[in-house]
Amino acid sequence: MIAGWSDAALWFAGAIVLVIAEILAPGFFLIFLAVGAGIAGLVAIVPGVPVLVQALVCAGATAATVALGWRWYRGARMGVAVDPLLNDRAARLIGERVSVCEPIVGGAGRVRVADGSWPAHGADAAAGAYVRVVAVRDGALVVEPVAP
Structure with a gap:
């Protein structure tokens, strides 16, 4: 005390x-x-x-x-483990189904992701078609066609 x-x-x-x-x-x-x-x-x-x-x-x-x-x-x-992709928005898109907003011609075009668009590379696809994101390379999404 x-x-x-x-x-x-x-x-x-x-x-x-x-x-x-x-x-x-x-x-x-x-x-x-x-x-x-x-x-x-x-x-x-x-x-x-x-x-x-x-x-x-x-x-x-x-x-x-x-x-x-x-x-x-x-x-x-x-x-709960820490999310390894928390700050990697592009990597979080892998596996997502997105729509083509500018036709993919000659392997290049744009796809709509949420309220924006991203450059995309992949098989030719018309505007409005759905594709799946399979990878991200040099800031562009690599996509492949999906069944409607």
Whole structure:
């Protein structure tokens, strides 16, 4: 106990200071320390728990929350893997069925994808025909005809 403050009050005050510091200087790393201090404060409420045990609880809780945070940031939350094509719009189009908006003649034309059009290479196809995207090469979609 310091200056009339209980150990629990000191841990909770430290946790609050760390949360405020996290809000003022965001980086999402002080929050882990704040959680550890808060859990140590809960342990300190129990009468007779030595300060060393409280500090070890704080360290263990901080380590556990850092591990959980690391797992969260790595995208492994609830077993969901990070989407490897998240920022690769062209690669996400592979396998999609799209319509030809400018006829593919001599192996080159354009296809409609959502509200835009992309250059396309493939077998000749009339405007309005449907094709499937099989690859992306040099910013153009490689397409093949599909049955209507």
